[in-house]
Every structure is written in structure tokens, then in C-alpha cells.
Amino acid sequence: MPMKIFELAKELNKGALDLVEELKNKGFSVRNHMTVLSDEEVKQVMAEYNSAEEEKKASSSKTKKKVVKKKTTKKKVVKKAAAAKADSSEEPASEETETKKKTVVRRKSVIRKKSSGDSEPKEVKPAVVEVKEETPEPKVEEKVETPVEEVAASAPEVEEKKPEEKSDSGFGLRVVSTEHVKTKEEIEKEKAEAKAKKEAAEKAKQEAADAPHRFTPVYIPPEKKGEEGSSESSDDKKVSKGRMGALASMMSGKKNVNKSQALTQERADTELKSYALGGTIGRPVYSTVKRKKTYSGPTKDTEITEVKESKRVVKLHDGATSDQLAKKLKVKLKDMIDKCLDINLLIKSGDYIGIQLANEIAALYDYRAENVAFDEDKVIGKEQLSDEDKSKLPLRNPIIAIMGHVDHGKTTLLDHIRNAKVVNEEAGGITQHIGAYSVKAGKSTLTFLDTPGHAAFASMRQRGADVTDLVVLVVAADDGVMPQTRESVKYCNNAGVPIIVAVNKMDKEGINPDRIKSELADIGITPEEWGGDTQFVPISALKGDGVDDLLESIALQTEMLELRASDKGNVEGVVIESKIEHGRGPVATILVQSGTLKKGDSLVVGETFGRARSLTDHLGKQLSKAGPSTPVQILGLDEAPSPGASVDVVKNEREAKKIVANRVAERKKLEETPKAKVSLEDFFAMAADDGKETKELNLIVRSDVQGSFEAIKQAVLALSNSEVEVRVIAGGVGAINDNDVNLADSSGAFILGFNMRPNTTARRLAEEKSIDIKTYSIIYELINDVTLAIEGMLDPDTVEEFIGRAEVKDTFVVPKIGTIAGSSVIDGKIKVGCNIRLLRNGKIMFDGKMSSLKRFKDDVKEVKNGFECGIGLEGYTDIKVNDQFEAYMLVEKKRTLDDVAKEEKLAAEAAELAALEAEEASMEARD
Numbered sequence: 035m036p037m038k039i040f041e042l043a044k045e046l047n048k049g050a051l052d053l054v055e056e057l058k059n060k061g062f063s064v065r066n067h068m069t070v071l072s073d074e075e076v077k078q079v080m081a082e083y084n085s086a087e088e089e090k091k092a093s094s095s096k097t098k099k100k101v102v103k104k105k106t107t108k109k110k111v112v113k114k115a116a117a118a119k120a121d122s123s124e125e126p127a128s129e130e131t132e133t134k135k136k137t138v139v140r141r142k143s144v145i146r147k148k149s150s151g152d153s154e155p156k157e158v159k160p161a162v163v164e165v166k167e168e169t170p171e172p173k174v175e176e177k178v179e180t181p182v183e184e185v186a187a188s189a190p191e192v193e194e195k196k197p198e199e200k201s202d203s204g205f206g207l208r209v210v211s212t213e214h215v216k217t218k219e220e221i222e223k224e225k226a227e228a229k230a231k232k233e234a235a236e237k238a239k240q241e242a243a244d245a246p247h248r249f250t251p252v253y254i255p256p257e258k259k260g261e262e263g264s265s266e267s268s269d270d271k272k273v274s275k276g277r278m279g280a281l282a283s284m285m286s287g288k289k290n291v292n293k294s295q296a297l298t299q300e301r302a303d304t305e306l307k308s309y310a311l312g313g314t315i316g317r318p319v320y321s322t323v324k325r326k327k328t329y330s331g332p333t334k335d336t337e338i339t340e341v342k343e344s345k346r347v348v349k350l351h352d353g354a355t356s357d358q359l360a361k362k363l364k365v366k367l368k369d370m371i372d373k374c375l376d377i378n379l380l381i382k383s384g385d386y387i388g389i390q391l392a393n394e395i396a397a398l399y400d401y402r403a404e405n406v407a408f409d410e411d412k413v414i415g416k417e418q419l420s421d422e423d424k425s426k427l428p429l430r431n432p433i434i435a436i437m438g439h440v441d442h443g444k445t446t447l448l449d450h451i452r453n454a455k456v457v458n459e460e461a462g463g464i465t466q467h468i469g470a471y472s473v474k475a476g477k478s479t480l481t482f483l484d485t486p487g488h489a490a491f492a493s494m495r496q497r498g499a500d501v502t503d504l505v506v507l508v509v510a511a512d513d514g515v516m517p518q519t520r521e522s523v524k525y526c527n528n529a530g531v532p533i534i535v536a537v538n539k540m541d542k543e544g545i546n547p548d549r550i551k552s553e554l555a556d557i558g559i560t561p562e563e564w565g566g567d568t569q570f571v572p573i574s575a576l577k578g579d580g581v582d583d584l585l586e587s588i589a590l591q592t593e594m595l596e597l598r599a600s601d602k603g604n605v606e607g608v609v610i611e612s613k614i615e616h617g618r619g620p621v622a623t624i625l626v627q628s629g630t631l632k633k634g635d636s637l638v639v640g641e642t643f644g645r646a647r648s649l650t651d652h653l654g655k656q657l658s659k660a661g662p663s664t665p666v667q668i669l670g671l672d673e674a675p676s677p678g679a680s681v682d683v684v685k686n687e688r689e690a691k692k693i694v695a696n697r698v699a700e701r702k703k704l705e706e707t708p709k710a711k712v713s714l715e716d717f718f719a720m721a722a723d724d725g726k727e728t729k730e731l732n733l734i735v736r737s738d739v740q741g742s743f744e745a746i747k748q749a750v751l752a753l754s755n756s757e758v759e760v761r762v763i764a765g766g767v768g769a770i771n772d773n774d775v776n777l778a779d780s781s782g783a784f785i786l787g788f789n790m791r792p793n794t795t796a797r798r799l800a801e802e803k804s805i806d807i808k809t810y811s812i813i814y815e816l817i818n819d820v821t822l823a824i825e826g827m828l829d830p831d832t833v834e835e836f837i838g839r840a841e842v843k844d845t846f847v848v849p850k851i852g853t854i855a856g857s858s859v860i861d862g863k864i865k866v867g868c869n870i871r872l873l874r875n876g877k878i879m880f881d882g883k884m885s886s887l888k889r890f891k892d893d894v895k896e897v898k899n900g901f902e903c904g905i906g907l908e909g910y911t912d913i914k915v916n917d918q919f920e921a922y923m924l925v926e927k928k929r930t931l932d933d934v935a936k937e938e939k940l941a942a943e944a945a946e947l948a949a950l951e952a953e954e955a956s957m958e959a960r961d
């Protein structure tokens with residue numbers, strides 16, 4: 035019965051397509067599994083199939099043996115493969131190679147499983163698979179390189195079996211070759227060819243062995259880092275590392291890219307963008323990527339450029355703070371401070387440095403400081419004369435000041451000179467109090483500076499001394515050298531002003547002029563008759579005795595000084611006194627020091643300016659001009675100038691205003707400059723260390739208006755007490771000037787400004803002399819600071835502070851130590867180092883220091899109430915049972931002015947009581 039192939043395959047329990055293949059091989063004319071086989075064909079196939087089945091059964095035992103054999107072969111292959119690993123590649127004909135060759139052949143075979151389901155194919159399959167597994171892929175590739183003839187020669191077993199299988203296996207297990215199945219002849223031919231090739235290869239190999247050695251490139255994997263004997267250079271490593279790093283970055287997606295990679299990426303992005311833009315504008319837009327220029331090797335030698343000499347200048351307006359200076363010098367402040375120490379200069383942040391000092395500091399850095407502040411001298415046109423030029427100038431009248439202690443007769447002497455000499459000689463004239471006047475003494479004319487009253491004496495003295503050529507030191511013969519006498523001497527020495535001593539009150543009885551000479555000689559003023567150079571003139575200011583001699587001596591002495599000044603050129607002067615008079619406005623007495631002041635001149639006086647509308651001398655006479663050493667009173671200033679202020683004549687009012695504006699600006703700038711805060715207490719801590727016998731607080735007070743000056747003066751003077759005397763030795767209305775600073779320097783006084791600041795030159799001077807100036811705008815603060823200063827000068831009170839009491843219970847004598855009192859603390863505590871009193875029935879037996887304090891045998895620091903202890907006394911052993919110890923500490927307590935006031939009140943009351951008692955006693959005695 036005809037059947038379709040797939041039906042027959044089903045019958046035979048085979049795959050339809052397999053059957054199609056088989057039938058094709060057997061020469062059946064079949065196209066596919068749907069091909070219909072004729073009845074005969076079906077029978078033929080069935081017959082063949084059955085005979086094959088029988089044959090298969092009969093040969094099943096034989097097949098098993100084959101399998102075993104295959105297994106053995108496999109084991110052999112594995113073993114040989116392992117052995118081959120150890121063998122060198124120089125043994126191409128080894129068994130391993132044979133196995134591999136087999137493998138190569140088998141790789142080209144497809145193993146089909148018999149559909150009968152018996153165990154045989156199952157056993158075969160793993161066998162083949164195992165062979166495959168035992169032959170790793172890379173090895174197969176290696177074997178591919180093996181000459182073909184070798185493969186052919188070494189694979190006879192498999193190849194030879196193929197025809198057998200084909201012939202007798204039928205539908206059994208078969209190795210189906212996808213390639214052409216070679217015939218015997220072909221195999222023989224191939225063998226012959228392979229043999230010939232092998233011989234040729236061996237011959238070539240032999241020739242190669244005989245030939246000279248050739249380098250064979252061999253890949254050596256990179257050695258591990260740190261491995262010894264690494265042949266890889268560091269550069270190679272770097273490159274390799276770089277590449278690997280880049281690769282790693284790419285793999286990880288990290289942006290760990292170098293500059294060039296970044297640049298490339300940037301370019302790529304830019305390009306991408308441009309393409310994107312191209313979509314809209316029709317063409318790609320390229321932008322230039324600026325490549326950063328990098329230094330790629332030596333080009334030019336680097337030259338250190340020196341700052342030109344002309345540029346090594348720091349320009350300062352009179353000065354600068356240390357911070358500003360460091361900035362201008364382009365150095366760190368800390369470095370500058372350190373460097374300044376090299377020149378023994380201690381500066382700190384915020385310190386104001388004047389131009390001179392700034393120049394010194396700048397020099398440390400090869401710079402120089404240039405003052406670019408408004409050059410007043412240049413505008414005024416001041417000239418510095420040489421000594422030779424000065425010696426050619428005409429002589430001028432001497433300026434004389436009178437100094438001395440309170441009530442020694444200064445005013446009396448001045449009055450006498452003025453009344454006797456001025457009034458008498460200038461008959462009919464009415465003397466004007468202008469603070470200075472000139473008198474005739476022989477051929478000379480002497481100009482005396484008036485010193486109005488005790489209160490303002492210090493101020494006038496200071497002013498006078500600074501402008502005076504000679505000082506008459508008045509010393510009362512009945513009183514001798516007193517504090518202000520010494521102070522005057524000190525000041526004159528400091529200013530380099532010669533002295534003539536007027537020994538006054540010679541009319542008094544019981545005086546001892548030699549005592550004065552002796553006392554003054556002790557402070558360096560030695561009389562001529564004692565070998566010194568100071569004239570001592572005995573006078574009586576009250577009676578006028580010796581005054582002519584005094585004037586004569588003054589004239590003589592000043593003649594020797596050869597005082598010269600030009601009556602031409604720039605006018606220079608100083609303000610002696612100033613006030614505002616009702617109806618006249620600001621009035622100032624000026625002492626012309628150089629040049630000739632003319633009526634109508636434009637003036638700059640301190641921080642004010644104006645025109646000299648009128649010039650009046652001390653006799654009230656109007657002058658058209660005033661030459662050197664002439665005191666004149668002027669009207670026409672804008673404000674009342676400060677005493678001591680300098681007077682300059684300028685071209686016109688415009689220039690005067692310019693100068694004044696600059697001075698005001700300077701002052702304001704100074705006010706803004708942070709100043710080191712030093713309390714008056716600090717000052718006095720230093721002053722106290724000077725070891726002065728008497729405690730005096732000398733002050734120089736400058737204020738904006740006379741009223742406040744007087745108020746301040748009265749307030750601070752009122753703070754004087756039995757221990758500290760407050761003295762206002764100079765001051766008044768006006769800016770703190772050079773003279774104030776000089777006076778402070780010589781007298782150790784402190785400068786206080788109330789609504790007043792130092793002028794430019796005074797500030798510089800104070801800086802040079804390290805004089806601290808304190809300024810206030812509230813009187814209370816000023817008074818408070820002075821109070822604190824005084825309190826700082828007061829000796830502290832030592833007060834007793836009770837700390838405890840103990841009772842003696844027993845006494846012991848300890849060798850080398852002495853008597854120890856076994857005591858019980860009954861109040862407070864007993865402390866080591868405290869003072870201790872021994873009381874016996876209330877009587878003080880000992881008052882001193884404790885030598886030891888013990889608890890049992892141990893030294894202790896303190897023993898509290900209720901505990902027992904052993905007490906030893908320094909240098910005292912007579913301690914008895916029931917005695918009491920009183921422990922106390924001596925504590926220093928700062929005293930205040932209130933304390934002093936109370937003490938003084940108590941002292942006054944006690945003195946009054948004592949006086950009363952004394953009076954009563956005397957009355958009783960009389961009765």
C-alpha cells in the first residue's frame with residue numbers, strides 16, 4: 035500500500051526528514067516528507083529497516099565493546115592531553131596531537147541519536163561530548179595551525195572506520211559527515227601527499243635549525259607593579275597606566291579625563307551643537323575653541339625685574355598707620371613688624387607712623403617715604419637760612435620771661451619794671467595789658483613776657499620759655515628752692531634757655547642767700563662766684579632794690595647771645611595771648627620773631643586766618659609795622675587763635691584759607707586715627723615707679739573755650755588731697771601745640787584735650803617723644819580719668835582680715851623645731867602663711883608669723899573649725915595651755931578719693947579736738 039514518507043517514518047518510529055535523507059542516500063527518488071512511496075518501495079524500506087534492526091541486535095555486544103574502546107580512548111586522550119601540556123611544542127607527532135587531530139575531524143561531525151531509545155546512543159553521546167570538552171577551543175585553533183597532512187596521518191582510526199560504519203551500520207548510530215566522503219583511492223593519494231609534505235616540512239625544519247637564529251617576537255605579559263626585575267620603563271608604565279585609566283574612565287563613565295581629552299570632548303560637543311544648529315540654519319556652525327597655551331619647555335631665561343629706583347617710593351600724607359604703610363610697601367604687616375624689630379622698633383597694628391619713621395621703615399625694603407601732604411612751607415615760602423646767613427642778620431631785642439615758685443615775687447618784679455621803667459619813661463602813656471612789653475635797659479631794649487597770675491602761670495611760662503631767649507628765675511630768699519623752682523630749672527635746661535637768678539625779698543630779715551645758692555647748685559645752677567656760669571642778682575621787687583642791676587645783667591647776658599633776626603622776608607611770630615573783646619572781635623597779642631609785620635598783611639594764625647587790620651603796642655600806640663622781638667596786639671582775625679599758635683604772613687586771603695583748610699583737614703584726619711588707649715592709671719603706675727618723693731599730678735589742659743578750660747581746671751585742682759597734688763601746669767584755649775608736648779616731656783605732665791586735638795606739628799612731636807595725648811568731649815569723662823589717676827597714685831591701705839581662732843590644749847617640745855601647741859580650731863580656720871597672734875587672757879603675747887601647721891605628723895595647708903592641729907610660732911616658744919591663737923591675713927585695699935576725704939575729715943576733727951584739749955589745758959594751767 036502506497037505511503038507518504040512521513041507516514042512511513044511514523045511507522046518506523048523515525049524522524050520524517052531523517053527518513054527523507056536516508057532514502058535519498060539509498061537512491062530513492064524523494065523530494066520531501068510528503069512524497070508518496072509506492073507499495074514496493076514501502077516494502078523495500080521496511081525490509082531494509084527490519085534487517086538492520088536484527089543486525090543491530092546481533093551486533094549489540096560488539097557495539098558495547100566499541101563504546102568501551104571509545105571510553106578508553108577518551109581516557110587515554112585526557113591523560114595524553116595532560117602529559118602534552120608538560121611537553122615542549124617541539125614534539126608535533128605526539129599522541130596528544132593525534133588526539134587533537136581526531137577532535138578536529140570529529141568537530142566536523144554531527145552525532146545523531148538512534149531513535150530506538152536503547153542505552154547505547156546515550157552512552158555514545160557523552161563520550162563524544164567528553165572528547166569535545168577535553169579539547170578546549172583555543173587548543174583546537176592551535177591544532178588548525180598544525181599541517182593538514184599531520185592530521186590526516188594521525189587520524190587513521192576514525193577515518194578508517196567511516197566506510198565500515200557506512201557499510202554495516204545501516205540506520206544505527208553513525209557519524210554523518212557533512213563533507214565529501216573520501217574514497218580509498220583518494221585517502222591513499224592524500225596519505226602519499228601528506229607523507230611527501232611531511233618529509234618536505236622535516237627537511238625545511240632541519241634547514242631552519244641549521245640556519246642562524248632569528249628573533250621571534252614573543253608577547254610577554256606586563257609584570258606586576260613592584261615586581262623585581264621589571265623590564266618595563268617608567269614611561270611605558272605611565273603610558274600604559276594612562277591608557278588603562280582612560281579605558282577605565284570610559285568603561286565606568288567617570289569624568290576622569292585629562293585636559294586634552296576634555297578639550298576633545300568640548301570640541302566634539304561644540305561640533306555636535308553646530309550640527310544641531312545646522313538643522314535650522316542649513317550648515318554646521320564651527321566655533322573656535324581657544325586652546326590654552328601651555329609652557330612646553332624652556333623658551334627665554336626668566337629675568338627678575340627690579341623695581342626702578344624712581345618707583346621705590348611710598349607716598350604718604352604726613353604719615354600713615356602701620357597697616358597702611360605695610361600695604362603701600364606691599365608686604366605683610368606681620369613681616370614688617372618683625373623687620374622693624376631689627377632696628378629696635380616695636381610697632382603694632384594701628385600705630386600711627388610719622389613720615390620720618392615711615393622713611394626708616396621703608397628703607398628696610400629699599401624704599402623711601404615721600405610726604406605728599408600739602409606742603410605748607412612751600413606755599414608760605416619759608417626759607418631755611420644757613421648759619422652764615424644767620425650771622426649776617428641784624429641784632430634783635432632779647433625776649434625775657436620770668437619764672438619761679440608761687441609767691442616768690444614774679445608779679446611784683448614785673449610790675450615794678452613796668453611801672454618804674456615803662457610808665458615813668460613813657461610819660462602820659464597808659465599801659466595796656468597785652469601780655470608782653472618792652473623796656474629800656476641802658477642801650478638795650480628788653481621785651482618781657484607777662485605772666486598773668488598764678489593759675490595761668492604754667493601756661494604762660496611754657497609759652498614764654500619756648501619763645502624766650504633768657505629766663506629770670508625768681509627765688510624768695512626767705513623760702514628757698516621750691517618745687518616750681520626746680521621745675522622751672524628743668525624746663526629751662528630742656529629748652530636750652532640761659533637763666534639769671536633773681537634772689538628776691540632781700541629786704542626781709544633773717545634771710546640766708548647762700549642757702550639758695552647751695553640749693554640751686556645742687557640742681558646744676560651754680561653761681562659765678564662759685565665757679566659756675568649763672569648770675570645771681572639779689573633784689574627786692576617790693577622796694578625795687580637791685581632791679582636795675584638785674585636789668586643790666588640781663589642786657590649784658592643777652593648781648594653775649596648775639597640774638598639776630600631779619601626784619602625782611604617772611605614774617606614769623608607766635609601768639610602770646612588771645613581773647614574776644616566785645617565790639618572789637620578777636621584780639622591777639624603776637625610776638626613778631628622774624629620779618630616785619632605790616633598793617634593789612636594777610637595772616638594765617640593756627641587754624642584761623644585774617645588780615646592785620648590794626649597793630650597796637652603795649653602803650654596803646656597804633657603801629658604801621660612791627661619788627662622782630664616786638665609784641666603787638668592785632669585785630670582782624672576770623673577767630674581768637676590759640677596761645678602759642680604760629681603766625682605766618684601769606685600772599686593773600688585765598689592762600690590763607692587754603693592753608694587753614696589743610697590744617698583743619700590734618701587735624702580731622704588725626705582725630706580719625708585710632709589711638710592706643712592708655713589710661714591715666716597706666717601713666718601713673720609708671721610715674722610712681724620713678725620714685726618721686728612728692729606725688730604730683732601735672733596736667734596740661736587744652737580746651738575749645740575759656741569757660742570749659744576754667745571749669746576743667748577748677749574741677750581737677752579740687753581733686754588734690756593730702757597725698758596727691760593736682761596741678762595744671764599749662765594749657766588754655768587752643769589746640770595742643772608743640773610747646774605743650776615739650777613741656778609734657780620735660781615735666782612728666784599729661785596732656786588732656788577737651789574738644790581739642792593736637793596740631794600737626796604737635797602730633798608729630800608727640801610721636802617722636804612718645805608722649806601720649808588724651809582727648810575728651812565730655813568733661814565728666816575727663817574728670818573721671820583724672821580721679822582714677824589720682825586714686826592709682828594713692829598708697830593702698832593694708833587691712834586686717836580675720837580668718838580663724840584656735841585654743842591651745844597642750845604643748846609639746848619637738849627637737850630642732852621648738853614648742854608646738856596642740857590646739858583645737860574653735861572659729862573659722864587656720865591657714866599656712868597667715869599672720870597669727872598669741873593671746874593670753876586677752877593680752878597679746880606674740881604677733882607674727884606661724885612657723886608650722888600640722889595635723890598629726892603631716893604638714894597641712896589649712897585646718898578647719900572643729901579639728902585639732904599643731905601650731906608652731908616663728909621665734910616664740912612660750913606657749914601655754916588655754917592660750918588662744920588669732921589668725922589673720924593682711925590685705926592691701928585700694929583707696930579711693932572718698933576714703934582719703936574721710937580720713938582727712940577724721941584727721942581734721944582729731945586735730946580740732948587736740949587743739950581744744952590743749953586750749954583747755956592751758957586755760958586750766960592759767961587758772
Ligand SMILES: Nc1nc2c(ncn2[C@@H]2O[C@H](COP(=O)(O)OP(=O)(O)OP(=O)(O)O)[C@@H](O)[C@H]2O)c(=O)[nH]1
Binds near residue numbers: 440447574
Ligand atoms: N618783703 C617782700 N615782699 C615781697 C617782695 N616781692 C614780693 N613780695 C610779696 O610777696 C607776695 C607775693 O608776691 P607776687 O609778686 O604776687 O608773687 P608771685 O610770684 O607773682 O605769685 P604768683 O603770681 O601767685 O605766682 C606779695 O605779697 C608781695 O608783696 C619783696 O621783694 N620783699
